[in-house]
Amino acid sequence: MDWDKLRIFHAVASAGSLTHAGDSLHLSQSAVSRQIRALEESLNTTLFHRHARGLILTEQGELLYDATSGMSKRLEAASARIRDSEEEVFGELRVTTAHGFGSLWLAPRLEHLYGKYPDLNIDLMLEERVLDLPMREADVAIRMKEPSQADLIRKRLMTVRMRLYASQTYVDNHGVPETPDEMANHRLICQGASSTQVAAGAAMVQWLLGHGITSRLNVNNYFGVLQCVQNHLGVGVLPNYIVESAPNLVRVLPEVESAEVPVFLAYPEELRQSKRIAAFRDFIVEEIQASRRRSEGDED
Numbered sequence: 001m002d003w004d005k006l007r008i009f010h011a012v013a014s015a016g017s018l019t020h021a022g023d024s025l026h027l028s029q030s031a032v033s034r035q036i037r038a039l040e041e042s043l044n045t046t047l048f049h050r051h052a053r054g055l056i057l058t059e060q061g062e063l064l065y066d067a068t069s070g071m072s073k074r075l076e077a078a079s080a081r082i083r084d085s086e087e088e089v090f091g092e093l094r095v096t097t098a099h100g101f102g103s104l105w106l107a108p109r110l111e112h113l114y115g116k117y118p119d120l121n122i123d124l125m126l127e128e129r130v131l132d133l134p135m136r137e138a139d140v141a142i143r144m145k146e147p148s149q150a151d152l153i154r155k156r157l158m159t160v161r162m163r164l165y166a167s168q169t170y171v172d173n174h175g176v177p178e179t180p181d182e183m184a185n186h187r188l189i190c191q192g193a194s195s196t197q198v199a200a201g202a203a204m205v206q207w208l209l210g211h212g213i214t215s216r217l218n219v220n221n222y223f224g225v226l227q228c229v230q231n232h233l234g235v236g237v238l239p240n241y242i243v244e245s246a247p248n249l250v251r252v253l254p255e256v257e258s259a260e261v262p263v264f265l266a267y268p269e270e271l272r273q274s275k276r277i278a279a280f281r282d283f284i285v286e287e288i289q290a291s292r293r294r295s296e297g298d299e300d
Contacts, residue, residue, distance in 0.1 A: 005039040008032055009047065010068040013061065016054040073136040078270075089279045090119035096138040100222030101263075102126040105241045106142070113283045120276065128221070133268050140267040140277055142284070144198045147266045155265045155281065158288050160239045162201040162258035165249040170232040176252060177235070183253070184212035187234030189225050192218030200258035205237055208256075244291060 011021040012032060022032045040047050047061035057065055097106060102124060110122065131137035134151050141147065147154060166176075166186075177183050190205045209216075215234070219225045222238060226246060229236035235252050239261075243249065265284060271277050 001042065002039070005035050005042075006064075006068055006071070008035045009039055009064065010072060012036060012048070012055065013057055013065045013068070016056075018055070070135065076136055089117045089275050090121075091276065092121045092123060093140065093276045093280060094123040094125060094138045095140050095142070095280065096125040096127055096131045097142040098128055098144065098221075099126045100226075100239065101142060101144070101241070103223045104226065104239075104245050108245055109287050112287065113280070116283070117279055120279070133266060136268070139271060139274075140265065140280055142263065142265050144261050144263055146262065146264050149266075151269045152266045153269055153272060157263045157265050157284060159260040159262055160241055161260060162198075162204050162237050163240050163254075164235050164252040164256055165229055165238050165242075165246075166235045166252050167230055167232045168248060168250055170229075170234070171250050171252075173232070176250070178253075180208065180211045180253065180256060183208060183235065184214065186213075187215040187217055188213045189217045189219065189228045189234045189236035191222065191225065191237070192220060198258075198261045200261050201237060201239075204256075204258040208237075241291075244294070 008021070008025060008027070011025050012018060015021040015024065018029045018032045018036070021027075022029045025032065036047065043060070043064075045060045046058050047064060048055040049058055095106075103126060107124065110124075113122075114120065125131065125138055130143065130147070131141065132149065133139075133141055133147070134149060142157070144160065146156075174186065177186055188205070188208060190208075191201065193202070217228055217233060219228060222242070225236045225238055226242060228234070229238065229249065230246065238249075240257075265281060267274075267277050267281075
C-alpha cells in the first residue's frame, strides 16, 4: 500500500471530514478525496460511509484505522527517541497515574521539576484505567501495582499503606474511636466496592465493615475521600502519602492499617535513552527520598 495514501486516510478518519483533514495536511479537499478514492480502489473496498454530517468509517475502514493508528504511535515513539538522543530536556512528556496519587502527591511537587526544566511540557493524565504504554497512550506511568504489559522498564519506587484519618474538628466534636468496634459509632468514608482501588484498601474496608459500621459514605477516588474527611464528615480510609499535603488530619486507630502496596514507575523499553524520562524518573526518586527524610525528622 502507498504510505502517503495511508497517511491521508488516517488524517481523514481522525478528523471525520475531508475538509478538516485537508486543512491539517495543507491539501485541497479535492486532492484528499482523490487519494481516498484511489486507496479504496486499490483495496477494492469502501472505507467511509458518506453522510451530510461527515464521514463514518465502514467495518473495513475501522480495521485499516486500527492499523494506521498503531503505525502512527510507533512513528511518534521513534521520532521521540531520535529527538531525545540529540536534545536537552524539553518538549512534551505524557505522564499517567491514578487520580489520588496524581492530585495529592505528584501535582504539588511538580514545581520542583519545572524549576530544573522550565521548558518541559507535562501532560498529566489522571486515569484509573491503565493506559497502554507500548502503544504510546502515555510515555511514563506511576501505578499502585506492577505493570503486566510486555516491553516495559519497571522501577519500584516505594510502598504505601491505607490508614484511618479524621479532621481535628471531627474528633473534637465526636471523639476518637479507641477500638475497631467503636468505629460503629462513626461514619466510614471510603472508596466504594465498584471503584477501581488497590486490593489492600478494599480488604481493609471489608474488615472494618465487619465491626458493625452502619453509616458509610462511598466516593470513587481518594481525592474525593480526602475532601469529605477535611469537611468533618467522618473517618476516612486514605493512603499514608496524603499526610504531607494534609497536615491537619489526625490518625485514628494507629494499629489499623492495610498491607503494603507497592508503587511502580514504568515506561516503554524504546524510551530507555529518553532524557525527558530520565529527568522525570530522577525527580520522582529525589522527591521520595526528601519525603522520607522529612518523615524521619518528624519522628525524631
